[in-house]
Amino acid sequence: MAGMRAGTAASLHRAQRQIRAVVPEITVLGHIRFTSYANLTVFEHAPASMGYSMNIGLIFSNITANAIVLFARLVTAVRAIWDGVEPVQSKRVYFANHTSNGDFVLIWAVLPPHIRRRTRPVAGSDYWLTSKLKSFIGRNVFNAVLIDRNPETRTDDPIAQMAKALDDGSSLILFPEGTRNTSDEPLLPFKTGLFHLATQRPDIDLVPVWIENLNHVMPKGEVFPIPLICTVRFGGALRLQAEESKDLFLARSHAALVALKESRDPA
Amino acid sequence: MSIPYEFFLLLGGVLCILAFASFVASILQKRVGPDEVNPVIENLVARINSWWVMVALLAIAMLFGRTGAIILFGFLSFAAMREFLTLISKSRADHYSLAAAFFVVLPFQYYLIWIDWYGLYSVFIPVYAFLFLPIISALRGETENFLTRVSETQWGLMICVFAASHVPALLTLRIPGYEGKSILLIAFLVVVVQGSDVLQYVFGKLFGRHKIAPVLSPSKTWEGFIGGVLSASLLGALLFWMTPFTVWQAFLVSLLIAVMGFFGGLVMSAIKRDKGVKDWGHLIAGHGGIIDRLDSVVFSAPIFFHVLRYFWSTA
Numbered sequence: 003m004a005g006m007r008a009g010t011a012a013s014l015h016r017a018q019r020q021i022r023a024v025v026p027e028i029t030v031l032g033h034i035r036f037t038s039y040a041n042l043t044v045f046e047h048a049p050a051s052m053g054y055s056m057n058i059g060l061i062f063s064n065i066t067a068n069a070i071v072l073f074a075r076l077v078t079a080v081r082a083i084w085d086g087v088e089p090v091q092s093k094r095v096y097f098a099n100h101t102s103n104g105d106f107v108l109i110w111a112v113l114p115p116h117i118r119r120r121t122r123p124v125a126g127s128d129y130w131l132t133s134k135l136k137s138f139i140g141r142n143v144f145n146a147v148l149i150d151r152n153p154e155t156r157t158d159d160p161i162a163q164m165a166k167a168l169d170d171g172s173s174l175i176l177f178p179e180g181t182r183n184t185s186d187e188p189l190l191p192f193k194t195g196l197f198h199l200a201t202q203r204p205d206i207d208l209v210p211v212w213i214e215n216l217n218h219v220m221p222k223g224e225v226f227p228i229p230l231i232c233t234v235r236f237g238g239a240l241r242l243q244a245e246e247s248k249d250l251f252l253a254r255s256h257a258a259l260v261a262l263k264e265s266r267d268p269a
Numbered sequence: 270m271s272i273p274y275e276f277f278l279l280l281g282g283v284l285c286i287l288a289f290a291s292f293v294a295s296i297l298q299k300r301v302g303p304d305e306v307n308p309v310i311e312n313l314v315a316r317i318n319s320w321w322v323m324v325a326l327l328a329i330a331m332l333f334g335r336t337g338a339i340i341l342f343g344f345l346s347f348a349a350m351r352e353f354l355t356l357i358s359k360s361r362a363d364h365y366s367l368a369a370a371f372f373v374v375l376p377f378q379y380y381l382i383w384i385d386w387y388g389l390y391s392v393f394i395p396v397y398a399f400l401f402l403p404i405i406s407a408l409r410g411e412t413e414n415f416l417t418r419v420s421e422t423q424w425g426l427m428i429c430v431f432a433a434s435h436v437p438a439l440l441t442l443r444i445p446g447y448e449g450k451s452i453l454l455i456a457f458l459v460v461v462v463q464g465s466d467v468l469q470y471v472f473g474k475l476f477g478r479h480k481i482a483p484v485l486s487p488s489k490t491w492e493g494f495i496g497g498v499l500s501a502s503l504l505g506a507l508l509f510w511m512t513p514f515t516v517w518q519a520f521l522v523s524l525l526i527a528v529m530g531f532f533g534g535l536v537m538s539a540i541k542r543d544k545g546v547k548d549w550g551h552l553i554a555g556h557g558g559i560i561d562r563l564d565s566v567v568f569s570a571p572i573f574f575h576v577l578r579y580f581w582s583t584a
Contacts, residue, residue, distance in 0.1 A: 081353065081551055221361050226368045229347070231355040231550060 012041030063142040070143070071111045074104060078219055078232040082112035087209050093173055094207045094239070097188055097196055100258060101217035102176035104227075106144070108213055109175055112234045122167055123175040126151045147174065159242070161198045168203055175211075178255070184222050189260055192252045193213065200242035200251065207239035208255065212262035230267055237262045272332060273450045275511040279460065280328055287324060290317050309474075315555025323562070327459065331452055335383070338437040338455060343379045346561040349376065349429035349567075352550040356540075357421035362411030363443040366402045370422060374398045375430050382434055385441045394431040399423055428537075429560070435574040442574075442582040447513045457512050458526060458573055462565050465527035466534070468504075469497025486538040498527040505517050506570070514556040522576065526569035533568025537561075 003167045074080060082089070096109060106123040113121055124169040130140030137197045147167045150156035164174055180193040198206060240255055294314050301307045330341035330366045356366060374394065381390035403419040439454040473493025505523025509516045537560060541549065548560025 079348070079552060080548070195517075216356065218359060221364060224364055226372070228354070228364065228367045229351045229371055232349055 026126060059142065063138075066139070066143045070107055070139075074107045074111045077227050077229045078108065078216070080108050080111055080232045080234060083233055083235040085235055085262070086118065087207070087236050089236075090119065091117055091120070092207065093168060093171070094175045094209050094211050095176055095196075095199065096211045096236075097178050097255065097259070098211040098213055099183065099263075100179050100181070101183050101213070102220045102222065103182075104216055104220050105177065105213055106119070106175045108234055109211060109230055110144075117173070120171065121146050121173040121175060124149060124177075126166060139265075140236045143148070161195065161202060164195075164199050165202045168206060182222050183217075184245055188263055189256065192256050193252065194248060196250050196255060197248045204242050206241075208241065209252040210237040211235065211240050212237070212259060215253070224259055233261050235265070271449065272334075273511075275450070275453055276331065278458060278513050279453075279456055279508070279511060280324075283324055287317065287320055290320070312555050314414065317555075319434070319553045319555050331455065331527060334452060335437070335440045338440060338452070339379050339383055342433055342437045342441070343376070345559060345563060346375055346379070346430045346433045347371070349433065350425055352558045352560050353425035353429050354422070354499050356544045356546065356549075357425065358417050359422075360411050360413065360418065362409035362436045363418055363422065364404050365409070366405040366419075366422065367518060369402060369405060370398070370426055374402075374426060377432050378434050379437070382438050382441065387441065390434070391436065394426050398426055402426075419500055424548075428567055432571050433563065435570040436566065438574055439570075439577070443578055444513050444577070444581045445451065445583060449582075450511075453511045454573075454577070457505070457508060458570060460508065460528040460564065461523045463499055463562075464504050464564055465497050465501030467491040467497075467532050468500045469531070470499070472496030482538075483533060485542060489538075494531060495544070497523065498531060501527040511528055512578075523575065526573050528571040529572050530565030537564035 003210045087094075098105060098109060106125075110118050111122075114170040123144055125140060125144075125146040125148055127150050130136050130146060130148055140148060147163055149160040149163055150158070164176075167174060176196060176199075178192040178196040180195070181189050181190075196208070200206075212235045213232065214235065215230050218228065219232065220227045220229050237258055239260055242251055246254075255268065291553055294310070294317055295347060298314065301310055314511050324340065330337035333340075340573035350371065354370075378390060378393055381393060383444050386403035399416040402422060406415070406419055406422075436455055436458065439453045439458070440449055442454070444451070469489075470493065472495075473488060473490045473543065476492040476496065477488075479491045480487065480496060481491055502520050505527075506516050506520035512519055512522075537549075541547070548557030549560035552559055
């Protein structure tokens with residue numbers, strides 16, 4: 003036991019050193035657009051951690067969250083296919099393809115409620131803090147880990163923010179493509195955030211999640227959703243392997259997500 | 270609108286049959302034993318359970334008369350259309366025409382039935398939607414697969430909205446000597462067509478040997494088809510007391526709608542094979558999607574409607 007504790011402490015210490023190492027590396031690589039990670043603060047007044055101090059605002063947030071989930075279900079009749087992991091309470095990073103603003107709502111909608119309450123999307127503060135409504139939905143309703151995508155202005159390390167949210171007991175929803183995919187490619191190349199997070203928290207399961215059809219329901223720039231049936235397919239969990247390079251890991255996780263797209267229902 | 274007493278007689282009969290089916294299924298399940306899993310029986314139990322829910326929904330809707338029927342079939346059209354459009358080819362250029370199909374064409378068709386405007390609801394989708402939706406798609410300037418895209422959208426509207434809306438449209442028929450009872454026409458249509466589906470399944474499972482269309486649907490057999498359609502027609506004849514028909518007329522009309530229902534299943538199966546799916550959706554446990562259950566009804570409803578309108582109704 004003592005040995006294990008010591009090991010954890012050592013890896014934590016290593017992690018802390020790496021946090022400092024990450025930022026310059028990102029800048030050097032020129033990954034300026036850093037959509038789905040990077041955040042200023044992990045909000046201390048997160049609904050999940052409020053305990054007994056229920057207040058009107060929290061109740062309103064919960065009602066809004068349930069209304070959004072219900073609406074998503076009515077439009078998309080969304081269905082989960084657990085094709086490699088079980089829907090159980092376990093600290094995870096769900097990483098998914100990103101085609102629409104509704105993406106994490108769909109993942110949320112298919113998670114059982116007790117897991118949903120402990121699952122936070124990672125989102126760009128440059129988008130979610132631009133208006134009062136967006137800010138209310140981003141912070142209070144979705145309890146998002148809001149990261150600053152711009153390395154010039156940010157004061158917090160996005161990877162550290164995500165690691166902190168994991169340490170606080172939350173699971174995360176992450177879109178490693180970094181931005182919404184409007185191209186004809188099924189999946190854009192991944193940004194490096196998933197790798198850096200995996201390096202810092204190598205004991206966390208990374209679960210690929212393929213969202214099918216939502217790009218047709220609500221393409222970028224459209225106002226009305228078209229009701230079409232969506233599926234959310236969860237694949238087998240990945241972890242960073244010992245000595246695995248960044249490129250190898252990113253290629254492997256990318257391939258795992260593409261493979262989910264191509265797998266079919268068992269008849 | 271008061272509910273005719275025949276409705277409750279029929280409902281009582283259907284509930285007895287369902288209770289009997291659940292009883293038989295529980296015996297079958299016991300014979301298999303608690304530890305073994307028999308997929309056919311699992312599916313049978315799921316189907317029967319879903320039937321309880323569907324019968325309850327239909328009965329509640331019909332208790333509310335025309336309003337209930339129009340709302341129920343409006344939502345069924347919506348769910349069916351969603352399944353259909355999920356499978357078809359579409360591009361971003363179709364966004365507005367698809368939105369119009371869902372949020373303008375569908376509600377307006379049911380509104381026209383609500384206000385009983387036969388002259389428009391019988392041509393609205395085949396003429397107006399047919400001409401105007403392709404215009405909306407064309408204005409976006411994307412030509413790839415254009416004909417396929419607009420045809421498939423129109424086909425979805427015809428099947429899932431136009432044809433399906435002929436079920437509540439039965440309530441607008443005025444048949445001399447049958448005033449205030451037209452809700453029974455819906456009950457009759459649904460019981461005969463769905464009864465035919467169930468009886469085809471039962472005859473097919475018990476006696477099925479010779480496949481009708483092995484490529485299209487491996488579960489459809491000659492024995493199931495003939496046994497199911499004939500017994501459903503007999504069932505329809507036995508229900509003549511709730512219709513404007515004599516016994517023989519009830520038999521022939523039932524034969525017609527049961528045969529149409531069978532071919533409806535066949536055509537919709539052909540589309541599923543074409544698109545490479547086994548079921549249209551997953552909303553109804555044991556059955557598949559809404560269209561899997563509705564395919565026979567949508568093929569028989571317009572024919573039933575027009576036969577009634579031509580031979581029995583005054584308007």
